Amino acid sequence: MALIEARNLTKIYGRQVACREICLSVEEGQIFGLLGPNGAGKSTLVKMLVGLVYPTAGEAKVAGYTPQDIRGRRRVGFLPENFRLHGWMKGEELLTFHARLAGLEGRAASRRAHEVLELVGLAGEGQKLVADYSKGMQQRLGLAAALVGDPRVVFLDEPTSALDPLGRLQVREILLALKEAGKTVFLNSHLLSEVEQVCDRVAIINRGTVVAAGRLDELQAGPATVAIRLAGLTRELVAELRRRYPELQLEGDRLTLALGGREEIADLVARLVAGGCRIYEVRPGHSSLEDVFVHLVREGEQVCG
Numbered sequence: 001m002a003l004i005e006a007r008n009l010t011k012i013y014g015r016q017v018a019c020r021e022i023c024l025s026v027e028e029g030q031i032f033g034l035l036g037p038n039g040a041g042k043s044t045l046v047k048m049l050v051g052l053v054y055p056t057a058g059e060a061k062v063a064g065y066t067p068q069d070i071r072g073r074r075r076v077g078f079l080p081e082n083f084r085l086h087g088w089m090k091g092e093e094l095l096t097f098h099a100r101l102a103g104l105e106g107r108a109a110s111r112r113a114h115e116v117l118e119l120v121g122l123a124g125e126g127q128k129l130v131a132d133y134s135k136g137m138q139q140r141l142g143l144a145a146a147l148v149g150d151p152r153v154v155f156l157d158e159p160t161s162a163l164d165p166l167g168r169l170q171v172r173e174i175l176l177a178l179k180e181a182g183k184t185v186f187l188n189s190h191l192l193s194e195v196e197q198v199c200d201r202v203a204i205i206n207r208g209t210v211v212a213a214g215r216l217d218e219l220q221a222g223p224a225t226v227a228i229r230l231a232g233l234t235r236e237l238v239a240e241l242r243r244r245y246p247e248l249q250l251e252g253d254r255l256t257l258a259l260g261g262r263e264e265i266a267d268l269v270a271r272l273v274a275g276g277c278r279i280y281e282v283r284p285g286h287s288s289l290e291d292v293f294v295h296l297v298r299e300g301e302q303v304c305g
């Protein structure tokens with residue numbers, strides 16, 4: 001069942017098109033990653049999905065309701081990118097306040113505040129003023145506030161930008177625990193390695209348009225490389241291969257080629273063997289998410305000038 005659905009979502013600010021006819025759907029229990037360069041429209045898309053910005057055109061459903069519907073909002077947690085928490089409140093007080101807003105009362109609200117403080121690694125810091133928290137601690141507190149109402153769907157806009165490597169690891173663990181508990185997570189992140197490690201599906205947007213979407217292995221299934229250790233390669237065979245693979249490199253007994261896809265490897269090896277080569281090692285490489293991202297964003301720049 002799709003818990004997040006966007007159909008032709010478009011947002012135009014004056015003459016600036018922030019999002020153009022975005023379609024996507026996220027199944028229940030998935031961690032979905034949204035990637036894109038600065039200004040691509042990621043935050044605008046999230047703001048439309050959580051009901052903070054009205055779309056110019058198109059529609060969205062989150063947890064079965066339109067983003068403005070209070071019944072849907074009760075099921076949604078949100079950590080905005082540039083959030084400001086009340087500095088004059090203590091951490092625990094702020095979370096108890098958010099727990100009350102989410103409908104919990106009295107002891108249940110303070111118990112839940114304790115639980116989420118612990119979940120984000122701030123147990124023992126709840127009596128400090130939020131203004132005295134470090135940036136990373138404030139980000140953890142923001143994440144705790146997003147989770148305090150036990151939402152079914154969580155939108156996190158750059159949740160680890162202020163965190164050290166250990167903090168990032170903890171957030172990844174929290175995201176995986178949320179998935180384990182059946183929650184749906186929509187993650188905006190610049191950190192490709194983070195997305196690669198936790199997301200089931202990914203969309204890449206550039207200049208307000210989705211330029212790729214799918215499972216990570218599908219996105220990475222495009223151009224591939226292969227490194228082959230071999231003996232007996234003749235000049236004629238090298239010339240033949242170079243016509244087909246202009247980026248061919250030969251160093252000692254190691255031949256490296258850029259292929260159109262991994263499925264070409266079997267035919268390539270068969271041709272080498274038929275040409276009299278002995279093969280010692282075949283090592284396929286796949287394109288990283290970074291390769292895919294850079295390729296798509298650069299391609300977009302060339303098309304748009």
Ligand SMILES: Nc1ncnc2c1ncn2[C@@H]1O[C@H](COP(=O)(O)OP(=O)(O)OP(=O)(O)O)[C@@H](O)[C@H]1O
Nearest residue numbers: 013016017018036037038039040041042043044045
């Ligand atoms: N309130 C606004 N008024 C006018 N233009 C806006 C507004 N919010 C965003 N934009 C424009 O819409 C485009 C998309 O911005 P958005 O913040 O959604 O991008 P982003 O992908 O989240 O960027 P970043 O990664 O830098 O946070 C940008 O050109 C931005 O200048």
